[in-house]
Amino acid sequence: MTFAAYERKRANIMATQIPLPPKVGMVSLGCPKALVDSERILTKLRADGYDMSPDYAGADVVLVNTCGFLDSAKEESLEAIGEAMAENGRVIVTGCMGNEADAIRARFPDVLAVTGAHQYEDVVGAVHEAAPPARGEFVDLVPDAGLKLTPRHYSYLKISEGCNHRCSFCIIPSLRGDLVSRRPDAILREAEKLVAAGTRELLVISQDTSAYGVDIKHQPREWHGREVRAHMTDLARELGTLGAWVRLHYVYPYPHVDKVIPLMAEGLITPYLDIPFQHAAPSVLKRMKRPANEAKVLNRLKGWREICPDITVRSTFVVGFPGESEEDFQYLLDWLDEAQLDRVGGFRFEPVEGASANDLDGAVPEEVKEERYQRLMEKTAAISAAKLAAKVGRTLPVIIDELGEADEDGSIGATGRSQADAPEIDGNVFLRDVQAVSGGLLQGDIVNVVIEDADEHDLYGVVIT
């Protein structure tokens, strides 16, 4: 370019009025899957030239991504909509509760639009209408990896939508439909970008990760010159080559899950499986419409631990499901004694509007649910404490989530997680004296830590340099 042409271009640029981009506020409720939806919507809006507002006051329009899984979650969603209406007044509702537009409009007739889960185009269209985008080559920028609501060092990777199961307590299939899997090459491309943008841990999520690819008949796609099937094992193997921790969530205990355990033993993927068993008593599992193969599962857990002794198995259980007798509940406690699961989350059964479990007889009184919940938590906390105590003295890789402030004596702590801990739902590793680490520590660093102490849920240690 000649100097004169350069000057002309510069003059044109200087004369260009770059319009201020409209700002969008976002309130994101619900599970990690909803969080990924929020990230997608924000990524699209950012690509369309919008800015984000950290508060209600600065937003031209506020998006509320709702959760409709439990009645309590619905109430929380309605409260969030009410707050956004009171604080800003220009509100668009999306997410799982968006499927109940009438209920939302009855309470908040002035919401600008209501769209359902995964209706990305609709929600983005509603934002365009409420606050038209300021187009221009100088504002239409989007980071390569998209916008994220999680810290940079870990990212949720959604591999499919919907679910082919029909668990009687769950309305997700009616909200989200049957399983729809993403192409493996699209997932791997997204994962590669995330890792290039600083992600050190990929959290693979879906409604049923082990069913991935069933709907598209495991059709292979080309990825970096080789064929990769749309199958959990193939996908896990490929993700394992990216250099990040790869954590599998929401795995249903199908027999083919056995095939990912050797990948964990090889160190290719993180030795962690999140399997929501929900119960162990055969009669309760039957009423839940879940497979009753709890005895086989115990054998498989044993086999998995033989192949990969460090595997962490996390699960969730529901107590007080209709018809759950004291014997059923005791069966679950005894099963847990045998299964020795590392991490357990518990829920008291809550009827969800539209779930077929609501028609079952044998409702369990609230006080009995509460008492069983406390017993479940006591049992699983004791198992967890013993498992964590056995880690004292070992050296474990730990990912740094947060660095603390210096104390009066100059010592600084940090909070991290071992490979046995998923963010938000599992325990932490609390580190002391990280000021002694040569070169310093940053969020997302993975360091070796000597474990010095343990309690029911967390570990305590010091970085070795």
Ligand code: SF4
């Ligand atoms: S597996 Fe069962 S609980 Fe999970 S999403 Fe599917 S129907 Fe709901």
